[in-house]
Amino acid sequence: MIPSSPFLCVITDEVECPLSLAEKALRGGASMIQLRHKTACSNQLFSWAVKITTLCKEYGALSIINDRLDIALASGADGVHLGQQDLPASAARKILGKSRIIGVSTSSAHEALQAESDGADYIGFGHIYPTHSKVKEFNPLGPETLRSVAALVSLPIIAIGGITIENASLVIRHGATGIAVISAISRAEDPLNATQELVKSIKQGNTHE
Amino acid sequence: MAHNYLHRTPLPRLFLISSGRETHVDGSLLTEQLKQIPRSMDCMVQIREKQLDAKQLFLLSLKAAAIASSTKIRLLINERADIALAAALQGVHLPEKSCPPDKLRPFAQELIIGCSVHSPESALSAEQSGADYLLFGPVFDTPSKRKYGPPQGVNKLGTICRSTSLPVFAVGGITPKNIKECKSAGAYGAAGISIFENDARFAANLEQFYNALYQ
Numbered sequence: 001m002i003p004s005s006p007f008l009c010v011i012t013d014e015v016e017c018p019l020s021l022a023e024k025a026l027r028g029g030a031s032m033i034q035l036r037h038k039t040a041c042s043n044q045l046f047s048w049a050v051k052i053t054t055l056c057k058e059y060g061a062l063s064i065i066n067d068r069l070d071i072a073l074a075s076g077a078d079g080v081h082l083g084q085q086d087l088p089a090s091a092a093r094k095i096l097g098k099s100r101i102i103g104v105s106t107s108s109a110h111e112a113l114q115a116e117s118d119g120a121d122y123i124g125f126g127h128i129y130p131t132h133s134k135v136k137e138f139n140p141l142g143p144e145t146l147r148s149v150a151a152l153v154s155l156p157i158i159a160i161g162g163i164t165i166e167n168a169s170l171v172i173r174h175g176a177t178g179i180a181v182i183s184a185i186s187r188a189e190d191p192l193n194a195t196q197e198l199v200k201s202i203k204q205g206n207t208h209e
Numbered sequence: 210m211a212h213n214y215l216h217r218t219p220l221p222r223l224f225l226i227s228s229g230r231e232t233h234v235d236g237s238l239l240t241e242q243l244k245q246i247p248r249s250m251d252c253m254v255q256i257r258e259k260q261l262d263a264k265q266l267f268l269l270s271l272k273a274a275a276i277a278s279s280t281k282i283r284l285l286i287n288e289r290a291d292i293a294l295a296a297a298l299q300g301v302h303l304p305e306k307s308c309p310p311d312k313l314r315p316f317a318q319e320l321i322i323g324c325s326v327h328s329p330e331s332a333l334s335a336e337q338s339g340a341d342y343l344l345f346g347p348v349f350d351t352p353s354k355r356k357y358g359p360p361q362g363v364n365k366l367g368t369i370c371r372s373t374s375l376p377v378f379a380v381g382g383i384t385p386k387n388i389k390e391c392k393s394a395g396a397y398g399a400a401g402i403s404i405f406e407n408d409a410r411f412a413a414n415l416e417q418f419y420n421a422l423y424q
Contacts, residue, residue, distance in 0.1 A: 041306035042288060067263060069291035074312040085262040091295040095316075 001062065001078065001101055002122050002156045006172045006202045007031035009158055009180040010195065011066075014039055016186045022052045025185055026059040028195025032158075032178065034081050036066035049075035064103060069095055079103065081124065084111065089118035103158065107141065112153050124180060125149060127161020128171060132183065143167075143174040150175025168201040220321070220342055221283065222398035222422040223252040224378045225415075228405040231258045237269060242405060243276045245412045250281060250419060253321075255302050255400075257287040270296035283321065290317045302344065305331055311338040327361075329372040336373050344400060345369045347381020348391060353402060363394045370395025385417040389424075398422060 009032035010025035012018035022033045035052055037045060049063070049071050056063040056078070064079045065072040069092055072080045079101025082089055089104050096102060104115035105124040115123045129140050140161060150157055159176035168179055179202055188194035227239050239256065246252065254277070256270060270286060274296050277284050285300035286293045290313045293301045300321030303310065310322045323342040324335035332343055350360045360381060370377045376397035383391065383399045391399055399422060404414050 041304075042308045043306050046308040046312060068289075069295075070289060070313060070317075071308060073291070073316045074308050085264050087263050087267050087291065087295055091267065092291075095291060095294050 002177070003031050004156075004177070006176075007178045008195065008199050008202055009034055009064075009178050010185050011036050011160075011180055011182045013037070013182050013186045015183075016191070018048045019051050019055075021186055021191060022055060024191040025195045026055055026061055028192045029199035030061060030195055032062045032064060032180075034064040034066055034180070035071075035077075036081075036182075042068070042071060045071050046074055049077055053077045062101065064101065072096070072100065079121070081105070089115055089120045093119040105160075106149075107138065109149050109152055112149050112155075112157075116153050116155050120155060122156040122158055122177075123153065124158050124160055125176070126159055126180075128159050129162025129167065131162040143171055146171065146176060147174040165197050165201040168198060169204045172202055220376055220398070221251040221253050221281075223250070223415075223419050224255065224344070224380075224398055224400035225252060225404055226255045226380070226400055226402040227257050228402065229258055229260070230406075231261060231265075231269060237272070238405070238408070239269065240272050240276055242408075242411050243273055243282065246280065246282055246415065248280045250415075252281070252419070253283045253285055253300070255285045255287060256298075257302070257402075259287070263289065263292060266292050267295055270298055274298060285321060285323065290320060290322075293317070293320055300341075303340075309338045310335065310340045314339050323378075326369065329369060332369050332373045332375075332377075336375050340375060342376045342378060342397070343369070343373060344378045344380055345396075346379060346400075348379045349382025349387060351382035351403070363390050366391060366396060367394035370397075383418075385414075385421040388418070388421040392422075 008030045010030040011034040012021050018035055033052055035049055053063040053075050063077040064081050065077045066081050067086045069080050081103040083105045089102050092102055101121045103122045104120040106112040106115055112123050127140055156177035158178035158180045159171045160180040163179050185191045185194050231237050273284055283299040285302050286298055287302050290301040302323045305325050321341045324340040325344045326332040326335055347360050348366050366379055378398045378400045379391040379396040380400040383401050388399050
C-alpha cells in the first residue's frame with residue numbers, strides 16, 4: 001500500500017488548518033497526508049480525520065493519523081504514525097490488524113530495526129538536516145546515516161527534517177522511498193505550488209539513479 | 210464475550226479518578242493505591258494522567274491492569290480508547306469534546322464508554338451516541354475544578370439525572386456526607402479525585418465513600 005516509487009508525505013501542524021493544508025498538498029501531488037495536531041480536542045481531530053481520509057481517497061493518496069489509533073479506527077484512515085513516545089508498534093498492530101499501515105519515527109539504526117521487528121510497515125527517519133519544525137535533542141543525522149540505515153532495514157523509509165527542493169533528490173538517492181515535510185509546505189507562501197515543486201524534485205531523484 | 214458480561218452487570222456506584230500526579234510508571238502512586246482497594250470492593254477507577262505521553266500511559270495501564278485482574282476493580286482510561294484496548298482495560302472515559310461514543314463502538318464493543326456532560330443537551334447526545342454512563346460536575350465547590358467555573362449544584366445534577374435514562378455519576382467536591390444529597394437528586398453513583406490525593410487516609414476515605422454510596 002505504501003507507494004513503491006519516491007513520494008511526498010505532507011504532515012499537518014498547528015500553524016495552518018489541517019484540512020485546508022491537506023487539500024492543497026493533495027492537489028499539488030502529495031501521496032500521503034499525516035494528520036498531526038497536538039493541541040486540538042479529539043472531536044475536532046476526528047472530524048478532520050474523516051474529511052482528510054475522504055479527500056485522500058479521491059486523490060488516491062494515503063491518510064495517516066499521528067499517535068491516535070482510536071481516531072484512525074473511528075475515521076477509517078489508512079493508518080497511524082507512531083513516535084517513540086507513543087504506543088509501541090507491536091501493541092498497535094494487535095488493535096489495528098494487518099490491513100492498516102503503521103509507521104514509526106526513528107532516529108537510529110537500533111530504533112529502525114526495533115520498528116521493523118515490532119511489525120511496522122514503514123519507518124520515518126530523521127531529522128536528516130537542521131529543522132525548526134520541532135525542538136531537537138540531537139544533531140542532524142545527514143544523508144550518509146540514512147544510507148547506512150537503508151542498507152540494514154527492508155522497510156520503506158520516509159526521510160524527514162529540513163528537506164527542500166534543493167536536497168530532496170539527494171535524499172532519495174541515499175535510500176529514502178519517501179520524503180516527509182511539515183513547515184516546507186505549511187509555512188510556504190503558496191503551499192500548493194511548494195508541494196508541486198517538491199514532488200517534481202523527488203521524481204528527479206528517482207530518474208538520476 | 211467480555212462485552213456482554215460488562216454491559217449486563219450493573220456498573221459500580223463508586224468511581225475513583227486518579228490524582229493526575231503520576232510522574233513515572235515505576236512504583237507509582239496509582240498502583241500503590243490500587244493495591245489498597247479491597248479485592249471484593251466493586252468500583253471503577255479512571256486513569257487520568259494528562260501529563261503522561263501515550264507510551265507511559267500504556268505502561269502504567271498494564272501495571273494497573275495486572276493489579277486489578279484479581280479484583281472487582283474496573284479500570285478505565287481518560288479519552289484513549291486505543292490505550293484501553295492495548296492494555297485490556299475495561300473502559301474509556303470521554304471528556305465532553307471527544308470523539309463520539311458511536312464512532313468508537315464499532316472497534317470497542319467490549320469497552321464501557323462514559324461521557325463527561327455539562328448540560329442536558331450534551332447528556333442527550335451522549336445517550337443517543339451509545340454512552341454507558343454520564344459524569345456530571347462539578348456539583349460542589351472543589352479547588353481542583355475552580356478553573357472550570359462555579360459549582361453546578363445539586364439542582365442541576367437533578368435536572369441532568371431526569372433528562373437521561375443512563376446512570377449519572379456526580380463529581381466535584383463529593384464527600385461521604387453529601388453523597389446522600391446526590392443520590393436524592395437521582396445520581397447513580399459518585400466520583401472522587403480527592404480520595405487519591407490524600408495518601409495517608411486513602412483506605413479509610415475509600416471505605417467511607419463506599420458505605421455512603423451503598424447505604
